Amino acid sequence: MEPHAACSCFGVNGKLVIFILLSLCLHVCLSDTNVRNSLMTVEDAEDESETEAVVENEDEHDLQDMEVFYPTREWQVVKPGQAVPPGLHMRLNLQTGRNEAKLPDGHHDTDNQRPAPQSSSFSEAYTKKELKEALAKFKEGHNLKSEQADVEEVKRRFRPIEDLKKEFRELNLNIETDFDIMTKIINRFNNSVSTTAEKVNALYDLEYYVHQVDNAQNLHRLGGLQLIISSLNSTEPSLIEHSAFVIGSALASNPKVQIKAFEGGVLQKLLAVLATEQPVSVKKKALYALSSLLRQFPYAQQQFLKLGGLQVLKNFFKEKNTEPLFVRVITLLYDMIMEKILLQKESNIELAREKKHQYDQINVTEAITEQGWCKIISNLLSLPENDAREKVLKMLSVLTASCKDEFLEDRSLHDLLDLLRNEFEEFVEEEEKSEETDGYFRELVGLVNEISDKLK
Structure with a gap:
């Protein structure tokens, strides 16, 4: 210095x-x-x-x-x-x-300028x-080695995207739509050389697809619906059973297919199966198909009554080993009656007016009363299952007005109602102790009291 x-x-x-x-x-x-x-x-x-x-x-x-x-x-x-x-x-x-x-x-430093950037830190x-x-x-530089190791690990565990895309393209070539699959199944069912077992397997596969509304409509377009309706005339019980099963699944909540099946004569064929001697398993599937056809279809209900459908169902209560069908029959009749009652609560006036005109052509309650169903239904209260009792109680509730005379004369009915009330009240106490909130048995007690009040 x-x-x-x-x-x-x-x-x-x-x-x-x-x-x-x-x-x-x-x-x-x-x-x-x-x-x-x-x-x-x-x-x-x-x-x-x-x-x-x-x-x-x-x-x-x-x-x-x-x-x-x-x-x-x-x-x-x-x-x-x-x-x-x-x-x-x-x-x-x-x-x-x-x-x-x-x-x-x-x-x-002749230029008297500031140092260049690289001349000083x-x-x-x-x-x-x-x-x-x-x-x-x-x-980043400190962790570079570990990141490179991670990249190598990812490359080892996962395949390149281009390879995956290539395989996807190859897989897409083999994808079949439901329509294509159903076409093959129907062809297999309709093949003249197919055995009964092969046709039953085809029906079993087909039932899986027809639950969807579009597939059920495609079943008609492919001609498969009419083929299956025709097979109800078969002499093979297993073929009739699975055909009715497919029909019931295809018709459920599908008005377009209901109409096509009705036009194809399915009502007459189902009543014929139910009226003839058949295994209970066959009649169970036929009753399922009949229920799918009649629900929310007043014209089909009208024809059902005209063709003696109530009498066909009434015969079940005289045959042997048909107990599994009892509750199914009562449930179908109850739903048909309630459709007409609930129509009064329809908010769409135009739709209600059109439906009302159709339901005015039928009277299930009157037909049930005239054909002697009151005693049959009241006797079903002796069934042991609470689910069956619930359905019977609901049916008795809607029939009390039209069947009042028969119910008043039936002392066994009053005794059954008293027994059920006491039994259900005990269950209500257990529900309250266990803090159950569904109130199932309380509802059953309410049904019993409602029927008893109407019969006073």
Whole structure:
């Protein structure tokens, strides 16, 4: 460092000059050390929180980027906080009390320009954002090996997307629609060389598809519906049973198919199956198909009554081993009666008017009363299952007005109602103790009381 000539002007002795020079050297060394330590603190930060701690140590009012001192061949004042590149001549101006620095002698700076960015580690300002990005890149480089290992592991465990796309394209070539599958099944069923077992298997497969509305309608378009209706005339009970099963599944809640099946003569064929001697399993499926045809189809109900359908069903109660059909029959008749009753609550006036005109053509309740069903239904209260009792009680409730005379004369009915009331009330107490909320037995008690009140 060069001593300042102004020292002699104050008349200071040699010891003072030496002391000032030592102080200047110590100040320069400490300034250089602080600058280097400041840089190292940022570079050695291991995470983002340490970087933020360094930035927060700056003057909270000075939010500008760190200022860099750009030296020339002339002495310049070094402002507090400026980053000073290493290798410069520095001095303390005793007149102003400020640090000054310049380029060493012999350094070429003919253009008096700022150093190029690559000439100094402080060649450009560093913002908070840039320090964070630099730290993130440092971390990325630190974890590069582990990331590469993860990539290799993914490549090992998963197949390339192009290979998967190729296989998907190949699979798409073999995909068949439900329509295609049903066509093959119907052809298999209609094949003249197919055995009864093969036809039964075809019907079993077909029943799976016709639950869907569109598939059931496609069954008619393919001609399969009429083929299956015709097979109800078969002499093979297994073929009749599975044919009725397919018909029942196809007709359920599907008005278009109901109409097509009715036009195809399915009502007459089902009544013929139910009226002839057949295994109970066959009649069960035929009754299922009949129920699917009659529900929400008043014209079919009208024809059912005209063709003696009630008498056919009544015969079940005289035959042997037909007990599994009793509740099914009562449920079908109850639904037919309730359809007409619920029509009065229809919100769509136009639709209700049209339906009402159709239901006015039939009177299931009157037909049941005339054909002697009142006694048959009341006797069913002796069935042991509560589910069966519930359905019978509901049927008795809607028939009380038309069957009142028969019910009043039937003392066994009153005794059964009293027994059921006592039994159900015990179950109600158990429900309350167990805190069950469905109130199933309380509802049954309500039905029994309702019927008893109507018969007073």
